[in-house]
Amino acid sequence: MADPSGVAAGHLVNGSFSLPQPLRAQAGSPAAGSGSALAPVSGDPLALLSWSAPVSHDPVTIALRQRIGANDALRTGSYSKTLTFTLSTTTP
Structure with missing residues (x-):
């Protein structure tokens, strides 16, 4: 998973404003288990x-979490971000 936007990578945005804390993600499945702990999303791939x-x-x-601090400024409107999910193999 990655945020290829290049604009406030890993952060939810509302127009030109972005939240100060990065979006965090984790995943789980019956076969693979719980995966890793919540980790920050960025422009680099996150397994x-x-x-x-x-x-x-x-x-x-897939679980996504957004921390909002007590003193973080919030703007009215919607926050969003387009994320890319890639399924790949490392061995045939």
Whole structure:
């Protein structure tokens, strides 16, 4: 998973304003288990899960969390970000 936007990478944005804390992500599935702990999203790929053998029909749950500090400024309107999810193999 990565945020390829190049604009406040890993942060939710509202127009030209971005939240100071990065968006955090984690994933889990019955076959792969709980994956890693919540980790910050950035422009670099973040590996959420890995499997030790081929699997099929393994539903994956993705959790996204956004911390908002007591003194963080918030703007009215919607915050959003387009994220890229890639499924890849490292061995045939």
